[in-house]
Amino acid sequence: MTIEYHIKGGDFSAAGSASSEVKKTLKQFNISPFLLRRVAIALYEAEMNVVAHACKGLMSVDIRPSCICVVVEDEGPGIEDIEKAMEEGFSTATDEVRQMGFGAGMGLPNIRKNSDGMKLTSTPGTGTRLEFTVNI
Amino acid sequence: MKESSYAHSIQIDPDKCVGCSHCMRVCSTQAIRIADGYARIQSERCIDCGECFRVCPQRAIYARHDGLSSLPSGHCKIALVPSVFVGQFSTEYSATQVLNAVKQIGFDEVFEVEQAVDFMKEAYRSEAETNPLRPLISSYCPAIVRLIQVQYPSLTGQIMRLKAPHDIAALYLRKSKEAEGLDPQKLTIYYVTPCAAKIAAARAPVGETESPIDATVDMTVVYNRAAATLYGRKKKGLRKTCADMDPDSVNWSLSGTEKKYFPGRCLAIDGMDNVIEFLEKLESGHISDIDFLEMRACDQGCAGGVLCPGNRFLAVERLEHRQKRLQKLKEANRGKVKNPLMEYREILHTMSGVSPVYPRAGLLLDQDMEKALIKLQRIERMMTCFPGFDCGACGAPGCRNLAEDIVKNRASISHCVFVQRVMEKNSKLSPDQAFVIIEKIWGKGRLDKYMHKK
Numbered sequence A: 001m002t003i004e005y006h007i008k009g010g011d012f013s014a015a016g017s018a019s020s021e022v023k024k025t026l027k028q029f030n031i032s033p034f035l036l037r038r039v040a041i042a043l044y045e046a047e048m049n050v051v052a053h054a055c056k057g058l059m060s061v062d063i064r065p066s067c068i069c070v071v072v073e074d075e076g077p078g079i080e081d082i083e084k085a086m087e088e089g090f091s092t093a094t095d096e097v098r099q100m101g102f103g104a105g106m107g108l109p110n111i112r113k114n115s116d117g118m119k120l121t122s123t124p125g126t127g128t129r130l131e132f133t134v135n136i
Numbered sequence B: 001m002k003e004s005s006y007a008h009s010i011q012i013d014p015d016k017c018v019g020c021s022h023c024m025r026v027c028s029t030q031a032i033r034i035a036d037g038y039a040r041i042q043s044e045r046c047i048d049c050g051e052c053f054r055v056c057p058q059r060a061i062y063a064r065h066d067g068l069s070s071l072p073s074g075h076c077k078i079a080l081v082p083s084v085f086v087g088q089f090s091t092e093y094s095a096t097q098v099l100n101a102v103k104q105i106g107f108d109e110v111f112e113v114e115q116a117v118d119f120m121k122e123a124y125r126s127e128a129e130t131n132p133l134r135p136l137i138s139s140y141c142p143a144i145v146r147l148i149q150v151q152y153p154s155l156t157g158q159i160m161r162l163k164a165p166h167d168i169a170a171l172y173l174r175k176s177k178e179a180e181g182l183d184p185q186k187l188t189i190y191y192v193t194p195c196a197a198k199i200a201a202a203r204a205p206v207g208e209t210e211s212p213i214d215a216t217v218d219m220t221v222v223y224n225r226a227a228a229t230l231y232g233r234k235k236k237g238l239r240k241t242c243a244d245m246d247p248d249s250v251n252w253s254l255s256g257t258e259k260k261y262f263p264g265r266c267l268a269i270d271g272m273d274n275v276i277e278f279l280e281k282l283e284s285g286h287i288s289d290i291d292f293l294e295m296r297a298c299d300q301g302c303a304g305g306v307l308c309p310g311n312r313f314l315a316v317e318r319l320e321h322r323q324k325r326l327q328k329l330k331e332a333n334r335g336k337v338k339n340p341l342m343e344y345r346e347i348l349h350t351m352s353g354v355s356p357v358y359p360r361a362g363l364l365l366d367q368d369m370e371k372a373l374i375k376l377q378r379i380e381r382m383m384t385c386f387p388g389f390d391c392g393a394c395g396a397p398g399c400r401n402l403a404e405d406i407v408k409n410r411a412s413i414s415h416c417v418f419v420q421r422v423m424e425k426n427s428k429l430s431p432d433q434a435f436v437i438i439e440k441i442w443g444k445g446r447l448d449k450y451m452h453k454k
Helices: A017-026 A033-053 A095-099 A107-113 B022-026 B051-055 B095-103 B113-130 B142-151 B153-158 B165-179 B196-203 B219-231 B247-251 B272-283 B312-332 B340-351 B369-383 B399-407 B417-425 B431-442 B448-452
Strands: A002-008 A056-063 A067-075 A118-123 A127-135 B010-012 B032-035 B038-041 B061-063 B076-081 B109-112 B187-193 B215-218 B266-270 B292-296
Touching: A002 A017, A002 A033, A017 A033, A017 A056, A033 A056, A033 A067, A033 A107, A033 A127, A033 B153, A107 A118, B010 B038, B022 B032, B022 B051, B032 B431, B051 B061, B076 B095, B076 B165, B095 B109, B095 B219, B109 B113, B113 B165, B113 B247, B113 B340, B142 B153, B142 B196, B142 B272, B153 B272, B165 B187, B165 B340, B187 B196, B187 B219, B196 B215, B215 B219, B247 B312, B266 B272, B272 B292, B369 B399, B417 B431
Parallel strands: B076 B109, B076 B187, B187 B215, B266 B292
Antiparallel strands: A002 A056, A056 A067, A067 A127, A118 A127, B010 B061, B032 B038
């Protein structure tokens, strides 16, 4: 079953609320705490990316008996060089965003680390689509 | 004495409960429902924090404890008294005087729990060195340990695996009495508790098979007995001549002292809502680079415990005063503290650990993943029918809780008063049936007074 959440770009004060809601739902399932933690971290990083870089986004979380599939699509500047974006420590975040304690360039690597499959596609100037799966 | 027939301390007296639902609205884990006119606690979700106890206007909620009536004759009876108890009395009474008043209730000895804190400080240092997990969460407050078990399953591994100071104090007393040649079977250790969670912890400890505490006594009961002795006496009592613990150990149960004894970046968080807000963020990986979290369910720590009879801020002030006095005594004795418990530190180190803490299944929809998914789908469908006001008229604290109860076969969709109106309009429910449903939740005769009104 799929649950959808809207994410507002630039709203740092509300950042984390979508992933927090998903986490609450996932706690009702008999999945291991370790797995829950992985999903929670990946979701939070994905949500933060939309907040920090895009105008708006939609997070859809599909809970299946064997896995949790997350798709995050946003409208925003997109990513010029995906390979570079996946590098640890690389970030295009503005100084403003960095001052708030974000933009350390660990978001995407963290999602990769905490998921069992990740796909990132982007059209520069239009938006980004991130897909990741965590197996149960 | 020790019967393991209950794991919770917080209970509701059905003779006093009128089903007003005040408790249901404040419960941090949504563990309370109203049915047949009474509040009921779901034991798998209750963490014994006692927030419901605070708000009950009928005084129908109570903390079940062992009490004083069970003082066995022929036994050596020792009362473990926490410093916050001393803080319930004005500073004109010395700690020695207060503890003596407790002894006069019928104990052979009285021991102040915070003497074990000198040991805890050492234990924290070695825990910081041996346990690489960060942040570590303090295991001091049993309501917080239980909250994490129920609501934050992925954080249970980060709870420090150490016993609480009153358990350490009890272990010390057992060892030292044994050394004096006392039959361990003839020793009974009572703990004068400031809260319900510590009663639950002595009944059904987490990470231990058995608690070293034999019985718990509600602090209010001891307060009343000790106050009768103290207030009737005009003469000034004895005072300590040397410090029997490190001065700031006396404040350990309050907020902010514990964190000073863990190396690195540490935070002290008190109050249930504050703790929940923080744990939410922590669980998402939102917060990093913190080494230690001191967390207390009650505002101002144990001085705000639900069973403390006095004002929490006055208690904090008095304990600060006592810290200063202990400091003076320590300085007068060339910086030395005479704490007999510390002679047992080595053996206590071998006994101070607990097993890992595991999550509790309080939130699970179903053990089976596919069945849980079907239930979640039903919940989401029902949520579109409910108003989302969380009015509580169905006997559950929120619309989502009602939906969860329905998929667990504990309630029905017609319990929602808004759904009832729609059903009546569509002739699926008669006004009489709706009446019966409301009576089933809020109690028989509940609506009578409105019928007789003109």
